[in-house]
Amino acid sequence: EAGVVQSPRYKIIEKKQPVAFWCNPISGHNTLYWYLQNLGQGPELLIRYENEEAVDDSQLPKDRFSAERLKGVDSTLKIQPAELGDSAVYLCASSTRLVGMDEQFFGPGTRLTVL
Amino acid sequence: LAKTTQPISMDSYEGQEVNITCSHNNIATNDYITWYQQFPSQGPRFIIQGYKTKVTNEVASLFIPADRKSSTLSLPRVSLSDTAVYYCLVGDGRDDKIIFGKGTRLHILP
Numbered sequence: 507e508a509g510v511v512q513s514p515r516y517k518i519i520e521k522k523q524p525v526a527f528w529c530n531p532i533s534g535h536n537t538l539y540w541y542l543q544n545l546g547q548g549p550e551l552l553i554r555y556e557n558e559e560a561v562d563d564s565q566l567p568k569d570r571f572s573a574e575r576l577k578g579v580d581s582t583l584k585i586q587p588a589e590l591g592d593s594a595v596y597l598c599a600s601s602t603r604l605v606g607m608d609e610q611f612f613g614p615g616t617r618l619t620v621l
Numbered sequence: 622l623a624k625t626t627q628p629i630s631m632d633s634y635e636g637q638e639v640n641i642t643c644s645h646n647n648i649a650t651n652d653y654i655t656w657y658q659q660f661p662s663q664g665p666r667f668i669i670q671g672y673k674t675k676v677t678n679e680v681a682s683l684f685i686p687a688d689r690k691s692s693t694l695s696l697p698r699v700s701l702s703d704t705a706v707y708y709c710l711v712g713d714g715r716d717d718k719i720i721f722g723k724g725t726r727l728h729i730l731p
Contacts, residue, residue, distance in 0.1 A: 549664075607655045
């Protein structure tokens with residue numbers, strides 16, 4: 507079974523430029539998460555989708571970040587414009603609803619460097 | 622919202638049993654306890670989840686005392702490849718925020 511696919515794996519941009527990350531979750535997983543992870547820190551949730559619906563986007567900086575999950579499958583996270591402080595790893599995860607907390611399956615992440 | 626507290630780092634030797642304890646004094650009735658492992662340049666990987674008493678799988682055991690205010694992840698006979706960051710999460714997965722915290726950096730020595 508294929509895991510969570512993310513692209514690109516690495517991205518280097520200059521500040522004020524836009525950037526987009528793509529995620530394809532595990533087939534059949536209706537829940538999709540985007541996380542941000544800074545060096546030495548744990549992942550921080552940005553947004554959680556249940557199918558097409560964003561059920562928790564309270565931590566998403568909506569002035570510059572946006573996300574979509576059309577058709578409830580793959581998802582795109584966008585930053586426009588990027589700032590120096592956005593340099594981090596962006597992780598996507600997916601899950602199916604189980605008893606208790608979901609077992610989340612993570613992709614390898616996209617490492618963003620903003621110059 | 623139940624917060625967790627873990628040691629920042631731990632060292633152990635190959636072949637030893639490693640126990641990582643997580644404190645969660647404000648755990649709610651519906652909350653589960655979940656542990657993830659993360660290697661460098663990879664996303665976290667689910668290890669184990671439990672609600673009470675003891676849970677064991679092929680990778681680890683999770684011990685939860687009756688008051689559920691703490692839990693202990695036990696890794697039997699660790700190897701160098703168990704060097705990673707281990708995160709303890711508490712929540713019901715529905716209304717709670719998902720918080721990984723800083724985790725515990727486990728370093729296995731030869």
